[in-house]
Every structure is written in C-alpha cells, then in structure tokens.
Amino acid sequence: MSTRKKVAFYTLGCKLNFSETSTIARSFGEEGFNRVDFSEHADLYVINTCSVTENADKRFKAIVKQAQKANPNAFVAAIGCYAQLKPQELADVDGVDLVLGATEKFNLTSYINDLLNHPERSRGVGEVHSCDIEDADFYVGSYSIGDRTRAFLKVQDGCDYKCTYCTIPLARGISRSDTMQNVLNNAKEIAAQNIKEIVLTGVNIGDYGKGEFGNKLHEHTFLDLVTELDKIDGIERLRISSIEPNLLKNETIDLVSKSRAFVPHFHIPLQSGSNEILKLMKRRYMRELYVDRVSKIKEVMPQACIGVDVIVGFPGETDAHFLETYHFLNELDISYLHVFMYSERDNTAAASMDGVVSSKVRNKRSKMLRGLSVKKRRTFYESQLGTQKTVLFESENKNGYIHGFTENYVKVKAPWNPELVNTLQKIELTKIDDDGLVRFQYVKQLVFK
Structure with missing residues (x-):
C-alpha cells in the first residue's frame, strides 16, 4: 500500500478479550497499519465482542454506529465470542462488512487485505467466516x-x-x-x-x-x-x-x-451461596468448599484481598435461596463482589428451566448485593489502615488525581503527578476519602523508575 492505513479496535468483555485484541492489533502493525483511537477516522474498525451478558450483545449496534459516524466509508469487522455464537446476526447489522469466528479471528489481517483489494465485494453484505466450534x-x-x-x-x-x-x-x-x-x-x-x-x-x-x-x-x-x-x-x-x-x-x-x-489477591467465582442453586448451575463444588478456600487463604495471608463473582436471579432462585446467598456472603471474610444479573442465553440448559425470576426481582437482588459489596470493600479497606504497602500507580489523570493499587488491591489516590506513573512507591495507608478511595503517606523518599 502506498500510504499507511489506519485501524481502530473496540473490546467488549473480559481480560482475555483485551489480551487477544492487543495481539491482533500488533499483527496489523506488521502489515503496515497505524493503530488509532476508536473515536478517530480509520480505514478499518474492529469490534471484539462478548456474549456473557445480554447487555454486551445490545451494545454492539451502538458501537458500529460510532464507527460509521467517525468514517462512513470504513470497513467494520466483528470478532470474538458473540461473532462465533451468532455470526449471521452480526453480519445483518447495517454497516458490518466482515464477521470472523473463534479460529478465523487470528487471521484477520489476511481477510482484511483481501477485502481492501476487492472493496466492492463486501459493501452492504456482511461476509461470515465461522468454523464449527469443535x-x-x-x-x-x-x-x-x-x-x-x-x-x-x-x-x-x-x-x-x-x-x-x-x-x-x-x-x-x-x-x-x-x-x-x-x-x-x-x-x-x-x-x-x-x-x-x-x-x-x-x-x-x-x-x-x-x-x-x-x-x-x-x-x-x-x-x-x-x-x-x-x-x-x-x-x-x-x-x-x-x-x-x-x-x-x-x-x-x-x-x-x-x-x-x-x-495476595484472589478472585474466586462463587455464583451462589445456595447448594441447591449450585447444583442447578452444575457448578463443580458446594459452598462448603468455598468456605474452605477462603479460610485457607486468610490463614496464610491474613491481609489478602478476595473478590467474588455471584449471579442473582437464576431460574429457581427463590427469596429463601437468595437470602441464603446474602447471609453466606455477609458472614464470609471476603473483600468485594462482582454481581451479575442472570440473563437467558440461547442454547444453554438454564434458558429452558422452570422458575423464571422476574426482572424486577433480579434488579432488587442485584442492588442488595451491590450494597453488600460496598460494605465489604469498606470493611476491608478499614482493616488495612495503618499498614505499609507498595502501590503501583496508573497512567491516567482523573479529575486531577492519580490512582493506583496496592499489592492486595486497595485502590489509592493522590494529586496528579506524571512522574508517579508506572512507579512503585512504599506507602502507609492513612484514611478513606469520601469517594471510598484510600489516602496515604509516603514511607520513604519517592523513587521514580
């Protein structure tokens, strides 16, 4: 190509998706593309999709529109989990030119170069290349x-x-x-x-x-x-x-x-504190094992941070089941929750189960557990006040503050100082601010490296 074309990426979902997006983006650099921000004018927009929750599915159309607004003549490609599960559904979205499944996504540059050499072939018709998951x-x-x-x-x-x-x-x-x-x-x-x-x-x-x-x-x-x-x-x-x-x-x-x-930081999915619901979910443990894992961690690392995934509103989850989960988590020595409202997914056993929980009840239960998460995080942060930790500072200036995380995942804040970015500093945690983040004092003279 006579001029370097521009490519932009948008990633939905988990850390795994972000790692794959980054690797695929580097392959475009090797092909002579410049990577730009998704809000900028580009020749190609790549959306790495997620299908864990219904919300991620719904966001896809809005992201495609964002790309079209930045450059109506650009190619738009969809990859990732949603692209594997429902490729034709994505291909039918106005503006999408290419949909690649689980194995094909790693050859995205080849498919794109082919389209760029034959731009008339895909306009208005989303091409699908998707393997059987086997x-x-x-x-x-x-x-x-x-x-x-x-x-x-x-x-x-x-x-x-x-x-x-x-x-x-x-x-x-x-x-x-x-x-x-x-x-x-x-x-x-x-x-x-x-x-x-x-x-x-x-x-x-x-x-x-x-x-x-x-x-x-x-x-x-x-x-x-x-x-x-x-x-x-x-x-x-x-x-x-x-x-x-x-x-x-x-x-x-x-x-x-x-x-x-x-x-000393672990994130351990629980999904439910009710053994009856865990069996319906076909999880490979009961709540007693979860208690054992938390107890073991706290025995050898008393200051460890433990995060928990939990799903509310699973089919068959009664008020009694939910309260069992709530009280289980309330009594457990954990540090925060990631709360997910159950959403029906095609081709899963749960989608046809009896005992559907209404959206109103799902929302109420989610709100209760999110409130419990705030309480748990606050309790954990309070337990860390007065202790000395090492903080790794992030790179973003957020409203005049720089943020970072201690080794055991306490989020701290300080007035913005660009020299702190990507440095490790020895600190003592001193107080919790109004926004729930922790203030500190330096233990020794700042070291920038």
Whole structure:
C-alpha cells in the first residue's frame, strides 16, 4: 500500500478479550497499519465482542454506529465470542462488512487485505467466516500491552465445564493451554517493556495443562506454571485472575503466600451461596468448599484481598435461596463482589428451566448485593489502615488525581503527578476519602523508575 492505513479496535468483555485484541492489533502493525483511537477516522474498525451478558450483545449496534459516524466509508469487522455464537446476526447489522469466528479471528489481517483489494465485494453484505466450534482445538498465545503499568497474559483458552447458564464453551471450544515455554517467553517480552505487573488470564486458568497440546500430552500443571513465572527477572508483580474454587489448590495458595512476585489477591467465582442453586448451575463444588478456600487463604495471608463473582436471579432462585446467598456472603471474610444479573442465553440448559425470576426481582437482588459489596470493600479497606504497602500507580489523570493499587488491591489516590506513573512507591495507608478511595503517606523518599 502506498500510504499507511489506519485501524481502530473496540473490546467488549473480559481480560482475555483485551489480551487477544492487543495481539491482533500488533499483527496489523506488521502489515503496515497505524493503530488509532476508536473515536478517530480509520480505514478499518474492529469490534471484539462478548456474549456473557445480554447487555454486551445490545451494545454492539451502538458501537458500529460510532464507527460509521467517525468514517462512513470504513470497513467494520466483528470478532470474538458473540461473532462465533451468532455470526449471521452480526453480519445483518447495517454497516458490518466482515464477521470472523473463534479460529478465523487470528487471521484477520489476511481477510482484511483481501477485502481492501476487492472493496466492492463486501459493501452492504456482511461476509461470515465461522468454523464449527469443535474445530477450535488449537492454541494461539497472546498478551495485552497498552496500559504501561499492567499487561494481561493469556495462558489458557476454552472450557470443558458445562455450567447451565454459560455460552463460553460454545464460543471458545475445549480447554487448551499454551506451552510453558511460550508463556515464559511472552512474560519476558512483557518484562522487557518496563511493564511492572502481569495478570494471568484465560477462560479457566486453573485448568492449565489439562489434556493434550497438539498431538502430545501437556507436560505441566498450573502450579508448575506459577512456580516458573515467579522466577522471571524484571516482573515486579504477578496477579492471578479469576480461578475456580475447586481448582485453587493449597499448594498454589502456599506458593503465593511465600512468593517473590505473586500478590495476595484472589478472585474466586462463587455464583451462589445456595447448594441447591449450585447444583442447578452444575457448578463443580458446594459452598462448603468455598468456605474452605477462603479460610485457607486468610490463614496464610491474613491481609489478602478476595473478590467474588455471584449471579442473582437464576431460574429457581427463590427469596429463601437468595437470602441464603446474602447471609453466606455477609458472614464470609471476603473483600468485594462482582454481581451479575442472570440473563437467558440461547442454547444453554438454564434458558429452558422452570422458575423464571422476574426482572424486577433480579434488579432488587442485584442492588442488595451491590450494597453488600460496598460494605465489604469498606470493611476491608478499614482493616488495612495503618499498614505499609507498595502501590503501583496508573497512567491516567482523573479529575486531577492519580490512582493506583496496592499489592492486595486497595485502590489509592493522590494529586496528579506524571512522574508517579508506572512507579512503585512504599506507602502507609492513612484514611478513606469520601469517594471510598484510600489516602496515604509516603514511607520513604519517592523513587521514580
């Protein structure tokens, strides 16, 4: 091409999507494209979709319109989970030129170059290239770079679980893992770019190493992986993203407690505090195991932060079931909640279950648990006042303040100072501000690096 074309990306959903968007974006750089912000004029707009919640589906049309407003003549491509689950539905949206499924998305540059060479072929008709999900049996490694302070490193993809509310196995295929050497190489590449923190991500990362890789059995476990990652020079912090309670083993918890780089922060999905509802969801544990995991973490890391995913309004969830969940969480030594209202997804067992909970009740239950989350976070933050921590500062100026997170995920604030960006500072937590964030004082003279 005589001039460098411009590409813009919009990512919906999870950390895994962000890691894949970043890797795909780098492939466009190798093809001679310049990456620009999604609000700017571009020749191509790529939307990496999510289909975990109904809201993510609904946002897609609005994002397409945003792209068309920036450049009515641009190509628009859709990739990701929603693109795999409902490719024709996306292709029928006005303005969409290309829809790629789970395996095809990693060859996006080839499809785009083909369209650019034949621009008349796709105008007004969304082309679909989507495999059967059974064909998504290979692994593509990826990691995100954009926020200088943190990178999302993909170590695993797909899921073999059959939770009755979830479409992820239909969108991403079977559980499969990267080789340990590839993960370590990617981590070293990230470390070489002065990024201070890596977050391990995947669909079901505790399942790392399960099954076969290519034509041979995978040689390593999740414990093997975190053990080796902890040895890599140049990485100040390693953080484990969401991990299933049944896959969070004592050995992993003990390793984190003694680790050089892994931080005392766990995010562990619960989904319900009622064993009856957990059985309907086909989760692979009961609430007693969850209590055991929290107790183990707090035994060896009393100041650890523990986040919880919970779903309200699942079919069959009565007021009694919900209150069971509420009281269970209220009594549990956890730090915050991510609350999701159940939404019906096509081709899931839960979508045809009896006992549908009304939207009004779902909203009420969600509001109650969000209120509990505020209380839990406040209690956790109060427990940390007077302690000395290390904060990693972010890169954004928000209303004259810079924010950062301690190793155990306490969010702090200070007056904006660009020299603090991407630095680690030793602090003492002193008070909780009116907005719920924590103020601090420096323990020693500032060090910028």
